[in-house]
Amino acid sequence: MSSHFQIPKTQKAAIVESNDAPLRVVSDHPVKQPGELAPGECLVRLDCSGVCHTDLHARKGDWPVPAKLPLIGGHEGVGIVVAVGAHTQDSPVKLGDRVGIKWLAYSCLDCEPCRKGIEQSCEKGKYSGFTVDGTFSQYVVSYVNHVTPIPSSLPSDEAASILCAGVTVYRAIKYSNTHIGDWIVLPGAGGGLGHLAVQYAVAMGLRVVAIDTGAEKKNLCTKLGAEAWVDFKETKDLVGDIKAATGGKGAHAAVVTAATGAAYAQAIDYLRPGGTLMVVGLPAQAKLSADIFFTVIKSINIVGSYVGNRQDAREALDIAARGKVKCFFESKPLSALSEVYEGLEQGKIVGRVVLNMTD
Numbered sequence: 001m002s003s004h005f006q007i008p009k010t011q012k013a014a015i016v017e018s019n020d021a022p023l024r025v026v027s028d029h030p031v032k033q034p035g036e037l038a039p040g041e042c043l044v045r046l047d048c049s050g051v052c053h054t055d056l057h058a059r060k061g062d063w064p065v066p067a068k069l070p071l072i073g074g075h076e077g078v079g080i081v082v083a084v085g086a087h088t089q090d091s092p093v094k095l096g097d098r099v100g101i102k103w104l105a106y107s108c109l110d111c112e113p114c115r116k117g118i119e120q121s122c123e124k125g126k127y128s129g130f131t132v133d134g135t136f137s138q139y140v141v142s143y144v145n146h147v148t149p150i151p152s153s154l155p156s157d158e159a160a161s162i163l164c165a166g167v168t169v170y171r172a173i174k175y176s177n178t179h180i181g182d183w184i185v186l187p188g189a190g191g192g193l194g195h196l197a198v199q200y201a202v203a204m205g206l207r208v209v210a211i212d213t214g215a216e217k218k219n220l221c222t223k224l225g226a227e228a229w230v231d232f233k234e235t236k237d238l239v240g241d242i243k244a245a246t247g248g249k250g251a252h253a254a255v256v257t258a259a260t261g262a263a264y265a266q267a268i269d270y271l272r273p274g275g276t277l278m279v280v281g282l283p284a285q286a287k288l289s290a291d292i293f294f295t296v297i298k299s300i301n302i303v304g305s306y307v308g309n310r311q312d313a314r315e316a317l318d319i320a321a322r323g324k325v326k327c328f329f330e331s332k333p334l335s336a337l338s339e340v341y342e343g344l345e346q347g348k349i350v351g352r353v354v355l356n357m358t359d
């Protein structure tokens with residue numbers, strides 16, 4: 001055990017008991033004490049946590065792989081390391097460091113995916129707010145090798161959603177085979193991942209076609225630098241609109257961050273030959289149906305992209321700390337989490353909601 005911080009015995013937490021029961025926000029959830037931490041674990045006192053659409057999938061249990069129950073969700077947390085497990089060797093973080101908690105809480109660092117830099121797909125991976133309790137609580141247990149240092153110039157609430165939404169779209173764009181001046185289509189552009197994708201794309205010199213719905217999301221995307229906008233609920237010809245915006249040729253890449261299968265439907269048609277479809281949004285139990293003939297004839301790349309590794313997380317945060325990308329968010333208390341889930345379900349959240357964990 002090592003800590004000079006005062007650590008309470010209980011805390012506020014939002015608990016999913018079952019997929020159907022109402023979310024329970026309690027104030028007497030036990031805090032794991034420093035003496036109870038295993039080697040390699042650390043205790044983080046959270047300032048805030050973003051709410052990702054993935055937390056809604058976990059809460060509803062709508063993916064092919066269900067989350068643990070009971071569950072404390074959340075995987076966009078920022079806070080201070082207040083304890084490190086006894087006998088932890090060579091910890092890269094120390095007491096008082098400000099760190100981020102991302103989706104990948106732990107990986108073995110030694111299996112083939114880990115060795116190849118896709119530790120997100122580790123054979124022994126643990127996932128915050130899914131297979132281990134996450135950041136919708138005031139204290140969270142995480143792992144010294146995977147918490148991410150937060151640049152000192154970046155406030156915690158601005159850093160929070162970079163830890164999932166930001167790193168995910170940053171990596172997806174990085175591997176989208178695009179170059180400065182290329183066109184990228186972003187279905188879901190007004191949501192949490194999407195509005196950050198617009199900014200990372202612009203920062204990388206790409207030209208953005210944003211797809212989403214409603215005036216508020218249109219205004220946000222346009223303000224952030226999207227050159228063209230298509231409202232998926234209003235358009236009569238999505239492919240035609242994208243071709244028109246891209247000089248008749250179609251886009252070089254698409255990063256789909258919508259949580260609906262429909263958003264993937266026409267991607268092969270609006271990509272130009274050699275184009276790349278980055279598969280990011282995770283609609284419940286959906287299948288990707290791509291026309292095999294045109295996928296081949298147009299030499300299309302279809303790539304699954306899963307959050308990012310530790311290096312991607314540091315790069316995504318560094319870009320945000322340098323002011324190139326800024327999360328657009330509304331702050332709310334933990335007690336508002338149920339309403340936030342309803343808002344996500346109905347597509348009403350513009351950008352992100354970040355929960356303040358200190359009040």
Ligand SMILES: NC(=O)c1ccc[n+]([C@@H]2O[C@H](COP(=O)([O-])OP(=O)(O)OC[C@H]3O[C@@H](n4cnc5c(N)ncnc54)[C@H](O)[C@@H]3O)[C@@H](O)[C@H]2O)c1
Pocket residue numbers: 051052053054055057164165168187188189190191192193194211212213217232257258259260262263279280281282283305306307308344347349351
């Ligand atoms: N691959 C990964 O590693 C990864 C990481 C994080 C999140 N996700 C997944 O990404 C998805 C999005 O997460 P989020 O937090 O950004 O959600 P969000 O609800 O904030 O944003 C989704 C956006 O998609 C828009 N949308 C819905 N249907 C659309 C359509 N047909 N065309 C265009 N836009 C459409 C919505 O209006 C909304 O603005 C979720 O399924 C989440 O689980 C994947």
Ligand SMILES: [Zn+2]
Pocket residue numbers: 052053054055075103164165
């Ligand atoms: Zn997420």
Ligand SMILES: [Zn+2]
Pocket residue numbers: 107108109110111112113114115119122123124125
């Ligand atoms: Zn591994």
